[in-house]
Amino acid sequence: MRPFQYERAASPARAVSSADAGSKYHAGGTTLIDLMKLDVWRPERLIDISALKEPRMTRIERNGKALRIGSMVTMAALAGDEGVRRSCPVLTDSLWLAASAQLRNMARLGGNVLQMTRCSYYRDTSYDQCNKRAPGSGCAALDGSNRHHAILGTSDACIATYPGDWAQALIALDAVVEILGKDGPKSVPFATLHRQPGNRPDVETTLAAGDLITAFVIPDADWARSKYLKIRDRESYAFALTSAAVALRMDGDAVSDVRIGLGGVATVPWRATAAEAVLKNAALSEDTAQQAAEAAFAGANTLEHNAYKVELGKRTLVRALMDTAGMEA
């Protein structure tokens, strides 16, 4: 690891004013320190925000249907919140099915949504080609080992999968991100936080330098019928090959409202709007679920080793929909 300066932020405002192009925020450190050890990230200065105590960054608050979750809340703390588990289990499931108990105790939700792809060529600096790590160098995954890579939202420059789980629940539930920037506080839809790679895979997000995520707001977090289904190479402690975050409201057999996020298959957190349109106001059955799944993966682009994700992704979504419909409302 390269040398760096370390400072503890005294307040959110001081953190933001201190941030510059050479600095990075340190929340739980589980993505940051990993990538610094790999020499993929080379910040000159770390601004440690992990001890910030501002209530707006550390609390889980309910206001009617709305849920506001501070960015410093750990994955473990939100996964362990019984109220959230009852009213919106997709938020809980997408956390306890992620990483390990130790990592969930360390990782903060602000850092969680900004975790980086696990593309092995990105993580290994001995490969010269990686447009995300070294812009303009090419993409070693295109004709390399791409079994874990994305089939939706890809470009000729990068096919790296967005690896996170919780983000799929956030995008499905129309979450809003609260940010403290150099020009003051602002809010943006979670759906606009991550950028598809296009021809600039090195630019991951729409955040400006110094932008500090302070909280996530879910305007309507009453989805007792919701779940996260995650399919992995092993039963636990692995990233998703495919996953589905599903939230349903039913009127008898008819779907009155539906939200779908897909993980493991796309370059960014992925909202399956075409699939939602198929289901809205339709009767939910294996058939209509299958039609929704076809719509979700209609635009898939596959490569040598990842074509299996189309069929696996469809089956994951169908099963998630049918399981969710069977939940007690």
Next chain:
Amino acid sequence: MADDIKKAGPDRRSVLKGSALAGGVGAMLATNVRAAQDGEPRAAAAVSRIPVSLSVNGQTRDVSVDTRATLLDTLRHDFELTGTKKGCDHGQCGACTVHIDGERKLSCLTLAATVEGADIVTIEGLAKGDALHPMQQAFIDHDAFQCGYCTPGQIMSAVALVKEGHTGSDAEIREYMSGNLCRCAAYPNIVAAVKQAAPQMGDA
């Protein structure tokens, strides 16, 4: 180590480049050599040190650490507490698990500078004098290891798991122990050990 290489002259570099380097250390050296060839090394940033006061197993010590130092390396090198093991050094195996303010965390991804003032407990801090912690005794009773390398991390994780209340079923124990890999695959015995120790733990 990185600094030794940066200081080394071109001769050392070409020797390294030409030799077949194998294993972790080799890979690290090779990475550094490559960065140098790419003309990337920025004006070698100065090593930065920071004073921290660390409370480990009830004893507080003031140490000066490189900002890059992980808690894992600090425990092993500065505190000479080598019970905590380094497996992957990247958060993937759980061998380095310790308790920080009562929660299980990975010391390999924790910078020592970030745990100033925190209450850290390592495997060395579990026993009360010669009396083993019930979880340590249970691991012995159930042969819950072969080589033993993963064991300190397994035990630290298991103690925390009991306190978290995740002993409802074998499946739940396995799920909440999944962050601790065991190359010797002592998994069934580890589950048995956790089940023996759980009711004995009380407030231990």
